[in-house]
Amino acid sequence: MAMVLSEEAGMLKDAAKGFLADSAPVSQLRRLRDEESADGFDRSTWKAMAEMGWTSVLVPEEHGGVAMGHVAAGVIAEEMGRTLTASPYLSTAIMGATALSRFGSDAQKGEWLPRIAAGEAITAVAVDEGRKHNPVNVTTKAERSGNGFKLTGAKSFVAEGHIADMLIVSARTAGGDAEEEGVSLFLVPQDAAGLKIERTSMVDSRNSARIEMDGVELDADALLGEVDGGYKPLESILDAGRAGLSAEMSGSAQECLYQTVEYLKERKQFGQIIGTYQGLQHRAAHLYSEIELGKSIVLKTLQTLDMAPDHAAMMVSAAKSKMGQVAQLAAQESIQMHGGIGMTDEYDIGFFIKRVRVAEALFGDANYHTDKFARMRNY
Amino acid sequence: MSDLETFRAETRAWLEANCPEEMRQPLGSEGDICWGGKRWEFKSEAQRVWLQRMAEKGWTVPEWPVEYGGAGLSKEEAKILKAEMKAIKARSPLNSFGIWMLGPALLKFGNEEQKLEHLPKIARGEIRWAQGYSEPNAGSDLASLMTKCEDQGDHYLVNGQKIWTSYADESDWIFVLVRTDFDAKKHEGISFVLIDMSQAGVTTKPIKLISGKSPFCETFFDDARCEKHNLVGEKNKGWTIAKYLLTHEREMIGGMGQGSGGMRPMGDIAAQQIGLDDRGMLADPILRTDVARAEIDGLAFLATMERVTDEAKSGQGVGANSSMLKYYGTELNKRRFELMMDSSGSDGLAWGAERDVASHWLRTKANSIEGGTSEVQLNIISKRILNLPTA
Numbered sequence: 001m002a003m004v005l006s007e008e009a010g011m012l013k014d015a016a017k018g019f020l021a022d023s024a025p026v027s028q029l030r031r032l033r034d035e036e037s038a039d040g041f042d043r044s045t046w047k048a049m050a051e052m053g054w055t056s057v058l059v060p061e062e063h064g065g066v067a068m069g070h071v072a073a074g075v076i077a078e079e080m081g082r083t084l085t086a087s088p089y090l091s092t093a094i095m096g097a098t099a100l101s102r103f104g105s106d107a108q109k110g111e112w113l114p115r116i117a118a119g120e121a122i123t124a125v126a127v128d129e130g131r132k133h134n135p136v137n138v139t140t141k142a143e144r145s146g147n148g149f150k151l152t153g154a155k156s157f158v159a160e161g162h163i164a165d166m167l168i169v170s171a172r173t174a175g176g177d178a179e180e181e182g183v184s185l186f187l188v189p190q191d192a193a194g195l196k197i198e199r200t201s202m203v204d205s206r207n208s209a210r211i212e213m214d215g216v217e218l219d220a221d222a223l224l225g226e227v228d229g230g231y232k233p234l235e236s237i238l239d240a241g242r243a244g245l246s247a248e249m250s251g252s253a254q255e256c257l258y259q260t261v262e263y264l265k266e267r268k269q270f271g272q273i274i275g276t277y278q279g280l281q282h283r284a285a286h287l288y289s290e291i292e293l294g295k296s297i298v299l300k301t302l303q304t305l306d307m308a309p310d311h312a313a314m315m316v317s318a319a320k321s322k323m324g325q326v327a328q329l330a331a332q333e334s335i336q337m338h339g340g341i342g343m344t345d346e347y348d349i350g351f352f353i354k355r356v357r358v359a360e361a362l363f364g365d366a367n368y369h370t371d372k373f374a375r376m377r378n379y
Numbered sequence: 380m381s382d383l384e385t386f387r388a389e390t391r392a393w394l395e396a397n398c399p400e401e402m403r404q405p406l407g408s409e410g411d412i413c414w415g416g417k418r419w420e421f422k423s424e425a426q427r428v429w430l431q432r433m434a435e436k437g438w439t440v441p442e443w444p445v446e447y448g449g450a451g452l453s454k455e456e457a458k459i460l461k462a463e464m465k466a467i468k469a470r471s472p473l474n475s476f477g478i479w480m481l482g483p484a485l486l487k488f489g490n491e492e493q494k495l496e497h498l499p500k501i502a503r504g505e506i507r508w509a510q511g512y513s514e515p516n517a518g519s520d521l522a523s524l525m526t527k528c529e530d531q532g533d534h535y536l537v538n539g540q541k542i543w544t545s546y547a548d549e550s551d552w553i554f555v556l557v558r559t560d561f562d563a564k565k566h567e568g569i570s571f572v573l574i575d576m577s578q579a580g581v582t583t584k585p586i587k588l589i590s591g592k593s594p595f596c597e598t599f600f601d602d603a604r605c606e607k608h609n610l611v612g613e614k615n616k617g618w619t620i621a622k623y624l625l626t627h628e629r630e631m632i633g634g635m636g637q638g639s640g641g642m643r644p645m646g647d648i649a650a651q652q653i654g655l656d657d658r659g660m661l662a663d664p665i666l667r668t669d670v671a672r673a674e675i676d677g678l679a680f681l682a683t684m685e686r687v688t689d690e691a692k693s694g695q696g697v698g699a700n701s702s703m704l705k706y707y708g709t710e711l712n713k714r715r716f717e718l719m720m721d722s723s724g725s726d727g728l729a730w731g732a733e734r735d736v737a738s739h740w741l742r743t744k745a746n747s748i749e750g751g752t753s754e755v756q757l758n759i760i761s762k763r764i765l766n767l768p769t770a
Contacts, residue, residue: 003686004693261765276770281761288760289703296682297675318675374671379650379661 001303003296009072015052016079023048024085026348032086033205039163040199040207041086050119054089058097058240063113065097070240070305074247074298081251084355086206088122090244091160096123098240099168099185102309103225103233108187112166124164125237126155126188126211133157133364135170135234138183140213142171149173149223151186151216159362161209162199165190168237169213174228185230186223192216204355236309238363239316243305245359246298246319249327252359253291256330256352260284260337267339280337287333294319294326314376321369324360331356386456390463397432398469399425405468412474416507417551433472434503440478443486447494448502476545477501477508479631480624481554484571488612488620497552497573509576511541511555511598512621519755521556521625522565522618526600528557528572535605537574540597543749547583547596552576555600560615571617573609580604590741591730626698628750629705645670645677645718652722666721673714680711699763706756709746716740 005013024045032040049055057073059065073094080089093116100112115121127135140153151171161167167188175182188195194216202208225233261284264275274280301319304312331353335342342349360366402425406412413419413426421427433439436450441457443449452460482501485494500506517524526539537557547553553574560568574581580603585593612620646661649670654662661667684704690696720727720740727736747753761767 002693003682003689004695261767264767272770273768275767278758281765281767282754282757284765284767285706285757285760288765289707292700292703293676293679293683293707296686297679299686300678300682315678318678321672322675322679370668370671370675373675374646374660374667377644377646377671377674378659379646379655379667379670 001307003299003303005071005075008068009075012068012072013075013079016054016076017082019048019052020079020083020085024080024087025083026351029084029086029205029351030348040205041088041163045085046087047119049087049089050117055093055097055119056117057093058101059113059117060101063101063109064117065101065113070243071299071302073244074302077244077247078251078254078298081248081253081359082255084252084351088124088160088163088207090241090248091124091164092116092122094244095125095237095241096121096166096168099123099125099224099233099237102236103185105221107221108224112187121165122160122163123166123168124158124160124209125241126158126161126167126169127234127238127363128157129153129155131156133361133368134178135238136178136180136183136231138170138172139177140169140171142173142184142186145217148217148219148221149186151188151213151218154210154212156200156210157362158209158211160207161211162197163207167195167211168224169211170230170234180231182228183231183234184223184227185225185234186218188213188216188218188222192218202358204351204358206355206358208358235313239313240305242316242320242363242369243298243301243312245362246294246316246323247302249323249356249359250291250295250298252352252356253294253323253327253330256327256334256349257284257287257291259349260287260334263338283333283337287330290326290329294323297322314373317364317369317373317376320364321366321373324366324369327356328360328366383455383459387459387463390460391466393436394463394467394469397429398464398467399429401425402429402470402472403468404470406470411470413470413472413504414475414507414546414549415473415504416475416549417505418549419504419507429470430472430504437502439473439504440482440498440502443482443498443502447486447498448500449498473504475501475504475507476510476550477506480510480627481508481573483627484554484620484624485611487623488571492608493573493611506552507546507550509544509547509550509553509596509598511544511547511553511574513543514540515542519752521621522569524556524558524569526555526557527561528559528570528605530559534607535572535610537572537580537600537603537605540599542586542597543595544583544598545594545596547576547598548585550576553581553598554611556617556621559617563615566618568615569617569621570614571611571620572605573611574600574603574605578604588741589744590738592738592742625751626701629701629756632705632709632746632750644674645715645722646674648719649722652724652726663721666718669721670718673711673718676711677715680707683707697764699759702751702756702759703764705750706747706753706760709743710753712746713743716743 028042053066054076056065057068060067097116100109112121129139142149142151169186169188170183171186172182173184194214196212198210200208200210264280267274297319301315304315334349338349341347411422413430437445438450440449441452441460445451478501485497514524529536553576555572555574557570557572558568559570580601582599583596586595587593649661656662687700719736723736729735730737
């Protein structure tokens, strides 16, 4: 498959770029932060995104979607990375849609996918329990109870958790800590009795939550996929999210480089445009090269997810690791090359280093994915 | 069957019938590579036969036109030939700077007489070419070269010295950048000429390198004669050809060790050399991280080469990206060989063995110098891609 965007994906990219620059630039995130918005995202922007079909990009046509695939989903995520647009796009349109369309029962698909496609339902994936991502480490319990299950435990770092209509929760139905076998997935409505959702304030001013489940009673049909067999589906759902985050970080890294190079062309010191200094030129040129590599492995990974989703895990980890490191380098170098002004809150570049830190950590940081890559390579 | 499928079937059958068994074995050492030329001594009858048969088919340079010694294959057909050769592990019948460098330059800038004179001999491996670019005082600043080329009426007279001329001591002819105008701006007084090395006015002296090998030479021109018809392109316009060839060279060096996919993955080598612990992880945990990062960068680099090629095909390319590939590819290759040394332990420190790791490791240090240093590539990226100003 050619490593260029199809005409269709190229058009989507141009449309997304234009819309986000006009309707959801960095200033929107700044406003949401300063106003201490309870939602943490802009509902009218979200509605407009749904009308443009962005929320249905991974939803099959029979459920009201456009099923354009992961390359298209990544194109949108990348453009959102340039503008740092706050929205439940990743947790819903990428991860929620992947979870339900690939592993949902007919009833679950029928209930949720049309609403996801229409932008009417928001989903979130609750997986982490410790401070470092390790999805196999599940102590949240799901015990058989009556006709269904009873969930007890806690999850943290749940992106978009406090605005979600439904949470996709991993819980242990069998097996010991850190065993893949015995993990099951559940769809938990946000109004379930015994579910406590608490928003946590994060460095990137984006949505995250901690959830506690104190004997949350669920019907049997809340189970997503097979009982005890939820780990593999969970990895697939996470991989879709990791690839989407990698695309988002690619956009952020490109924007950091762009803003920095523009600054280097304007700023004068010692009577000269600082962009003429080789010390800065080489830093910028090295960063350009790293970003080009990151872009390539992200595109390759998105293409692999579309063509062979069950064989994409190694590429996903390679991409999340590489792009995570590159995006952090981009954010850090941008501040250094901007000098003092890059340290001010008034300047946008600080929003990038904050968001990239969170995106890099979410669903496994570069170290986690480098290790996972090495395991999959058998060394 | 489509035309391409027919071509594939015929190619497979022909290779099966004509590629000697010995030419399907991995290279035992660098000495097994066939370079051709007047002074070439074939290492075996199989090597001679393989070159002769491939040259007769025009398959040493499959995409060159038939009248110049090629087979006139389309890109798709050439790709099939390459894949079919790889499938039976066939060795390259002929390697040469004539094929990689001079040929493409003559096809683009040479006149008909020059093409007919030189290209078929390159294709058949009859003449071995050297490249005369760098001078002792013109390295990264190549355009300041001073080798003098004077018009003597019916011929040119060349005086000066070149350095880092690969295998010049085994070559028959040399393509040289010379100064034909000392008054013009430095880029505008350079010409591209072809010189017969068999004359007394051309001498070579191998340079011993830190790798213990001497692939490079100094080449001296003392009243060397160059026929007028051996000026390629216009007089004083040689820099255009030089730049074209440098871009070509950069792509070649940048892709070395990565692009072919022929090298064993670093993780496999490390696992074999160091061993795994009882959890199945590389026994040196810090090396494990470095190896995994290098492999991931290797995947990202391969994907980038693919993307840059596909973008160029669809007309979206950034031309100066060859500098990015050269920069990253060579730095990555150096990293890879550092890891190879780390993995090999004291075995890797052995000196003088036939396939010693240390000598290859040392050779890679030149990757980020030859064909334009990493720093020159970063300068080009700043100027031509990022559009940063110059002082």
